[in-house]
Amino acid sequence: MKSAVETLNPTRVRLTVEVPFEELKPSLDAAYKKINQQVTVPGFRKGKIPARVIDQRFGRGAVLEEAINDALPKFYTDAVNEGELNVLGQPDVDITEFNDGDELKFTAEVDIRPTLEIPDYTGIEVTVDAVEVSDEDVEKSLEQLRERFASTSPVERAAADGDVVVVDLEASVDGSVLEDGVAKGVSYTIGSGQLLDGIDEAVTGLEKGGSATFTSELKGGSAAGREASVKVDVTDVQERELPTLDDDFAQLASEFDTLEELRGDSRKRLERMKSYDQATQAQEKVLDALIELVEVPIPEKLLKDEIETRTHNLEHHQFPALGLDWDSYLEREGKTREEYDAEVEAQSVKGIKTQFILDELVNREKLSVNQEELTEHLMRRAATSGMTPDQFAQAVVEGGQVPMLVGEVARGKALAVVVEAAKVTDTNGEVVDLEDDEDETGETVEVSGDDAEAAATDGDAEQADAGDTSDKS
Template sequence: MKSAVETLNPTRVRLTVEVPFEELKDSLDAAYKKINQQVTVKGFRKGKIPARVIDQRFGRGAVLEEAVNDALPKFYTEAINEAELNPLGQPEVDITELKDGETLNFTAEVDIRPTIEIPDYSGIEVTVDAVEVSDEDVEKSVEQLRERFASTSPVERAAEDGDVVTIDLEAKVDGEVLEDGVAEGVSYTIGSGELLEGIDDAVKGLEAGGEATFTSELKGGSAEGKEAEVTVKVTQVAARELPALDDDFAQLASEFDTLDELKADSRKRLENMKQYDQATQAQERVLDELLKLAEVPIPEKLLADEIQTRKHNLEHHQLGQMGIDLAKYLEIQGKTEEEFTAETEEQAVKGIKTQFILDELVNKEKLNVNQEELTEHLMRRAASSGMSPDQFAQAVVEGGQVPMLVGEVARGKALAVVVEAAKVTDTNGEVVDLEDAEDEAAEAAAEVESAESAEDEAAEKTEA
């Protein structure tokens, strides 16, 4: 087999391949065998029909077509390996010549991973937010915790902001009550904005047994997006009561004995989260600077596929879970379809550039991923997906996505190399030491998550 490579542009090549006919022998034998199992000819047992009879009855062309379809992937792969190319996606194959008994010639156009020169990134400098926690931040955090331990008690008065009301709802469109437009015993905190627009004004001032009617656009259900006449009846008004901010509250809501200890822990947690945000911010800004330095050509088809994938995931997964379509999403965001498409393309270009340059860094720096690193990454991905580590690992293996996870870890290590070489200062002019920052921040986040889980359990016990 002979092959030649023609570079069409930095991200696409055309392979020209010439195959001597004798190299088709195995595929021809396989073609005759396959056809033998599929057809019957009177006078011959199934599977025992001679090749000459198959040629006479069904045509030599059918055999050749079957053989060529079988052989092309192998010859294409050999040509790719011989040229040491990294193809992206499927090739466009064109058989230019097929002479029975003589030769098979074909061309294959395919996108390839471009050759990238890694720029000198040692001079990258970025500025990130300083880690500062004010007394007001601490007070706000403690107040939020206090809100979670609020209790309610029924009152015999008109409903006010902050009260929890129990209500019955009935929605009509064009004078007809919707099948899914009736709800009873709904608990709603006035001012939370969790239900229909206009409901706060409707229920404020009502006592138990009072009702009001208002007009609102429905956010979901069979008449989503339509204007409806909604009747709301208040069956109970309950006032929220916050616990006193004292040592007893600290013991109720945490593992600490005093309010001062609780506040000190809140400050430490806020510092941890700001350190995590700072490390993430440094990575993002260093990456942006790295991408500015590198020339990275983008394959057109790969970009088109990535844009389509991003749009599909947004429409059919994220927005689907929210119960809205793309038009509604754009309306909420205040964007035109053209602006949305431009932003999606920009994000796709950045994603492809990032993967290409970090993969090149992985190769240049000879970075490897060990089992411990892969397991830690898997645990984090499982937590963010809401699945158990075992469930997530099983899904990854069954979906053949282990190489994808390995790539993610390797690219993370490559970015860490660049971040380590960069000069990072905060808004106060202080140099930020980001050595092992990602691991430390992840541990801090895990501690915060664990503490919040404990608070949730305590709050649930209090409510019970």
């Protein structure tokens, strides 16, 4: 077999391959054997039909076609390896010349991973928010804790904002009550916004035994996204009572004896949260700066596939779960379809650039992933998937996704290397040490591989994971 490589552009090549006919013989023999098992010819036992009879009965062309289909993947892979190509996706193959007994000639056009030049990234400088916790932040945190320990008691008066009402609901569309549109004994806090739009106005002012009807767009169920007439019956009105913010409350809500100890702990917790947010912000800004430094050609077909995958996942997975269609989604987001398309293209471009750059850094820095790092990453991914670690691990292995997970961890480590080399300053002009930022409790906030991978992954609440763009041959 002979092969040659023609560079069409920085991300696409054309392979020209010539295969002597004798190298097709193993595939030709396999084709005769396969056809032998599939057909029946009177006078011959199954599997024992001579080749000449198969040629006469079914045509030599059918055998040759079967042989070529069997052989092409191997010859293509051999040509890729011979050319030392880093290919992406599936090739477009064209058989240019073949006659029975003569050599097979074909071409294969395929995207390749571009060669990247990574410049010195140690000069990257970014500014992040300072870690500042105000007294107001602490008091707000304590108020949220009080809300969690609130109690309720029935009252004989009209329902008001902040009260808890127990209601029965009945939703109708076009005059018919929906089978899944009836709910009884639902507890709802007026003003929380956690039920149907319009219910706050409907129940405010009603006493126990009162009823009202309002119109609302259903968020789920068989009529999700449709306007419904909702009848609400108030079966109870309860007043919420917040506990007094004192030492007794501190003992009730925490392991601390005094309110001041609880207040101090709340401040430390908020500082840790803001330190984590600061680290995440630093990773995102350093990544953006790194992308600006590197010229990355984007394979057109890969970009098209990425955009189609993201849009397909949104339309066929997230829309049904949220009860949305394109019109309602775009209205909710306040954008046009053209604006959505532009955004998803920009996100896809950034995602592809990120992976190419970080993969190049993995090779350049000779970064590897050990079993402990892979296990930790798997545990975190399992926690966000709603599966147990064992279930997630089994799904990963069965789906052949272990290399994808390894790639995620390695890219996270590559970004961590860049972040550690960057100069990160907060808005107060203070240098931020992300590698070893120790608080008074001795806990350390640092840039981990998983955190860096999260920053490296182009995420959007409305976009499903577009999948891995790992090399495929």
